[in-house]
Amino acid sequence: MSDGPVDIVLVEDSEHDRELALHVLRNVVSRDRIKMLHDGVAALQYLLPEDDREGQRASDPPRVVLLDLKMPRVDGIEVLRRLREDARTRRVPVVIFTSSQQAGDVAAAYACGTNSYVVKPVDFDEYSARLRIVVDYWLNHNLDTVDQGVSE
Amino acid sequence: MRFRLAILFGVLLLLQGVAIALTIASPLIYATWALLTLAAAWYGVYHLGWRDVERLARAMRGDDQEHPPEGGDRRLSARRDEVGDLARALEAKSAALATLEERLSDAEATIRQNEARYRDLFDANPHPMIVFDVETLEILAANDRAVTHYGFTRQQFLRMTVGHLIPEPMTGGATEALERMALDRERPVETLHRKRDGTVVAVEVASHRIRFAGRPAALAMCVDITLRKQVEAENRRRTEVLEALYATAREHAESLSLREVARSVVDAARNRFGSSAVWLARPVGEHRLEVLAACPCLQTAWERREVPLDPASEQAMHGRTAVAYDPTNPGWPEVWWKNEDGSDPSRLPAAVAEADWALALPLVSRDRSFGVLHVAVREPEALPFGPLANGRGHRSREESEALLTSFALQSAAALVNADLHEQLQRTAEILEQRVKERTAQLEEANRELEAFSYSVSHDLRAPLRAVDGFARLALVQYGKAIPEECRTLLESVRCGAAEMTALIHSLLEFSRSSRQALHERELDPKDLVGAVLDGLKQDLQGRTVDIDIGELPPCMGDPVLLKQVYANLLSNAVKFTAKRESARIEIGAMPSDAGTVYYVRDNGAGFDMARAQRLFGVFQRFHRSEDYPGTGIGLATVHRIIVRHGGRIWCESAPDQGTTFYFTLRER
Numbered sequence: 001m002s003d004g005p006v007d008i009v010l011v012e013d014s015e016h017d018r019e020l021a022l023h024v025l026r027n028v029v030s031r032d033r034i035k036m037l038h039d040g041v042a043a044l045q046y047l048l049p050e051d052d053r054e055g056q057r058a059s060d061p062p063r064v065v066l067l068d069l070k071m072p073r074v075d076g077i078e079v080l081r082r083l084r085e086d087a088r089t090r091r092v093p094v095v096i097f098t099s100s101q102q103a104g105d106v107a108a109a110y111a112c113g114t115n116s117y118v119v120k121p122v123d124f125d126e127y128s129a130r131l132r133i134v135v136d137y138w139l140n141h142n143l144d145t146v147d148q149g150v151s152e
Numbered sequence: 153m154r155f156r157l158a159i160l161f162g163v164l165l166l167l168q169g170v171a172i173a174l175t176i177a178s179p180l181i182y183a184t185w186a187l188l189t190l191a192a193a194w195y196g197v198y199h200l201g202w203r204d205v206e207r208l209a210r211a212m213r214g215d216d217q218e219h220p221p222e223g224g225d226r227r228l229s230a231r232r233d234e235v236g237d238l239a240r241a242l243e244a245k246s247a248a249l250a251t252l253e254e255r256l257s258d259a260e261a262t263i264r265q266n267e268a269r270y271r272d273l274f275d276a277n278p279h280p281m282i283v284f285d286v287e288t289l290e291i292l293a294a295n296d297r298a299v300t301h302y303g304f305t306r307q308q309f310l311r312m313t314v315g316h317l318i319p320e321p322m323t324g325g326a327t328e329a330l331e332r333m334a335l336d337r338e339r340p341v342e343t344l345h346r347k348r349d350g351t352v353v354a355v356e357v358a359s360h361r362i363r364f365a366g367r368p369a370a371l372a373m374c375v376d377i378t379l380r381k382q383v384e385a386e387n388r389r390r391t392e393v394l395e396a397l398y399a400t401a402r403e404h405a406e407s408l409s410l411r412e413v414a415r416s417v418v419d420a421a422r423n424r425f426g427s428s429a430v431w432l433a434r435p436v437g438e439h440r441l442e443v444l445a446a447c448p449c450l451q452t453a454w455e456r457r458e459v460p461l462d463p464a465s466e467q468a469m470h471g472r473t474a475v476a477y478d479p480t481n482p483g484w485p486e487v488w489w490k491n492e493d494g495s496d497p498s499r500l501p502a503a504v505a506e507a508d509w510a511l512a513l514p515l516v517s518r519d520r521s522f523g524v525l526h527v528a529v530r531e532p533e534a535l536p537f538g539p540l541a542n543g544r545g546h547r548s549r550e551e552s553e554a555l556l557t558s559f560a561l562q563s564a565a566a567l568v569n570a571d572l573h574e575q576l577q578r579t580a581e582i583l584e585q586r587v588k589e590r591t592a593q594l595e596e597a598n599r600e601l602e603a604f605s606y607s608v609s610h611d612l613r614a615p616l617r618a619v620d621g622f623a624r625l626a627l628v629q630y631g632k633a634i635p636e637e638c639r640t641l642l643e644s645v646r647c648g649a650a651e652m653t654a655l656i657h658s659l660l661e662f663s664r665s666s667r668q669a670l671h672e673r674e675l676d677p678k679d680l681v682g683a684v685l686d687g688l689k690q691d692l693q694g695r696t697v698d699i700d701i702g703e704l705p706p707c708m709g710d711p712v713l714l715k716q717v718y719a720n721l722l723s724n725a726v727k728f729t730a731k732r733e734s735a736r737i738e739i740g741a742m743p744s745d746a747g748t749v750y751y752v753r754d755n756g757a758g759f760d761m762a763r764a765q766r767l768f769g770v771f772q773r774f775h776r777s778e779d780y781p782g783t784g785i786g787l788a789t790v791h792r793i794i795v796r797h798g799g800r801i802w803c804e805s806a807p808d809q810g811t812t813f814y815f816t817l818r819e820r
Contacts, residue, residue, distance in 0.1 A: 016614070016622070017618070020621040023621075099614055121617075122613050122617045123620060124617065124625070124646075
């Protein structure tokens with residue numbers, strides 16, 4: 001794992017899912033631009049560090065955070081909430097990437113400020129296509145607010 | 153006559169003149185002439201009139217033997233002298249007398265007739281009739297029936313006045329008497345008369361004015377209505393009883409609680425059926441009674457208290473017959489006389505002390521002995537009989553008992569009904585409680601099941617993704633390097649994963665069909681069908697499928713779930729017609745008694761109806777998956793959804809002859 005600036009942060013507790021995602025993402029960006037985190041605690045530690053690597057983090061937030069919902073200890077909603085509360089990560093694009101289709105989860109995610117909610121298909125071909133499209137959008141089509149230098 | 157006598161006298165004078173002349177001539181000749189003249193005179197007088205006068209006299213005397221023959225009669229009457237006058241007068245008087253005699257005999261005949269009629273009208277009249285003078289009130293005549301009815305002889309009647317018949321002393325004098333006799337009244341008057349032996353009877357009197365023996369009088373007819381009055385009184389009593397029973401029955405019908413009915417029974421017994429004190433009890437255990445209701449006139453408030461079973465109650469309930477006894481006897485039910493604390497009172501309650509006898513009436517209905525009703529009865533005062541009283545007769549003890557027994561029967565029916573009703577209610581409540589608990593349990597189990605199936609389906613997806621994903625990746629990344637067989641194996645892995653995905657999808661749908669809240673609204677099934685068919689476009693590609701959509705009336709339902717129904721049914725139809733050259737699918741609706749019946753019909757593979765029972769079960773497949781793939785959950789889901797919509801779903805099919813699915817929804 002590198003500590004440098006990354007494009008994609010993937011927070012996913014299932015090892016299999018992480019592997020599958022990696023296979024897909026590696027065709028989109030180079031490996032060192034991808035940060036894999038295995039649960040909410042790690043995510044918060046990485047994205048909202050307490051120590052003084054703050055400066056770097058603030059100027060180099062990831063281009064998109066792929067966030068799973070069902071995680072032990074600290075779940076996706078909680079991570080999302082914390083990200084939105086902190087000024088450093090408030091405008092980082094977050095895509096909830098989960099297998100849950102429940103309306104309640106969708107509502108809660110949007111209420112907490114997610115940018116997008118995408119359901120993971122079971123079929124691998126569909127899965128990789130969807131993931132690729134989503135990531136492609138956020139990295140290549142969506143314009144960053146930070147890039148534009150829009151002030152608070 | 154005058155003329156003839158005149159002639160005679162003339163002749164005699166002449167003769168006397170001649171005689172005198174002759175006397176002067178000769179006394180002998182005179183004497184002879186005088187004698188001759190006398191003889192002639194006598195003969196002349198006799199024949200000229202004297203004989204006829206004698207005849208007349210005889211005729212006048214009525215001496216018929218001497219009645220002259222017709223010829224002679226005519227002769228007399230034809231004479232133009234005094235005799236003729238007399239004869240004619242005599243004739244006329246005789247004729248008049250004969251007429252009078254005729255008339256007299258006619259009159260006598262009439263009188264006899266009238267007398268006979270009079271006897272029929274008056275004397276023989278079956279009702280007592282009297283004639284009385286309107287001024288003096290003396291009785292002038294009485295017919296036979298009056299004599300037998302009143303007991304006076306005719307002579308006695310004639311010595312009486314009308315006042316003697318009237319039992320009470322009259323204060324109003326003659327006017328009142330006349331009123332009593334209904335004189336000048338339009339209708340007869342009901343009144344009382346006293347017979348000779350002192351008996352007072354009820355009579356209906358009608359009078360009218362007549363003249364009798366030259367006096368202003370009245371004819372009164374007195375019809376004895378004693379029997380009628382008795383019958384009236386009896387009827388009135390009966391009606392009162394029936395009305396009382398009816399009113400009581402209605403009251404009973406209005407109250408449902410046992411206690412209310414018991415109280416109403418006690419009230420009715422007191423107010424309508426003449427009991428002075430009442431109480432009602434039912435047995436508890438073997439030797440005790442629970443008092444359900446008691447009248448407030450008793451010593452204590454006995455309601456809801458228990459007393460020992462007394463012999464009268466036991467006898468009544470066991471023998472199912474009324475038992476009469478004396479309520480004041482200390483050996484009898486304590487309810488009548490004991491104090492609240494169980495001590496003996498110094499005085500009996502008034503209602504009991506005044507009672508003459510008591511009755512223990514069994515309360516039996518539908519062959520169920522419910523309990524016992526005790527009533528204390530005071531003998532009613534002997535009311536004066538008669539219509540001027542209140543028409544009520546004196547009710548005998550037997551009658552009272554019979555009446556109270558009827559009342560007890562009726563009350564028993566109402567009490568048993570109320571009791572059964574209460575029991576029924578209690579049972580219903582218990583059952584309801586059980587149902588509630590059962591339902592809660594069921595709902596809980598359902599919820600668990602659904603939560604389970606949901607989470608299972610949900611949690612299975614991630615590993616499935618892994619299976620599919622890694623198999624795919626292996627194929628993608630190393631496909632060229634691995635042997636054909638291995639590739640085939642990996643393909644199989646992917647197939648398995650795909651199947652499992654479909655299964656899980658169906659399961660999720662099925663679980664959602666129950667868990668998801670029903671958002672019912674008015675919708676047009678055509679829209680749903682259209683959307684579903686759009687989704688099936690891919691499956692229909694390359695095939696000739698004739699889809700016929702008929703009239704689909706709007707309905708109430710959850711659009712998402714009903715779309716599911718059509719999706720499942722149509723995908724089945726599409727699937728099972730895959731082997732047909734020209735597939736045909738009909739989607740329509742038809743009216744019926746139960747509302748609109750929607751249907752989906754295909755001409756596909758069909759199945760044997762004998763197995764239709766299990767058609768809607770979960771995981772039921774009637775065809776091999778090689779022939780027709782499927783999860784076997786689709787129809788179970790459809791069934792669930794239709795049931796949730798308050799409808800019914802059924803099907804018709806035969807092997808190789810297509811299938812039709814029918815369903816109804818909740819009535820709008």
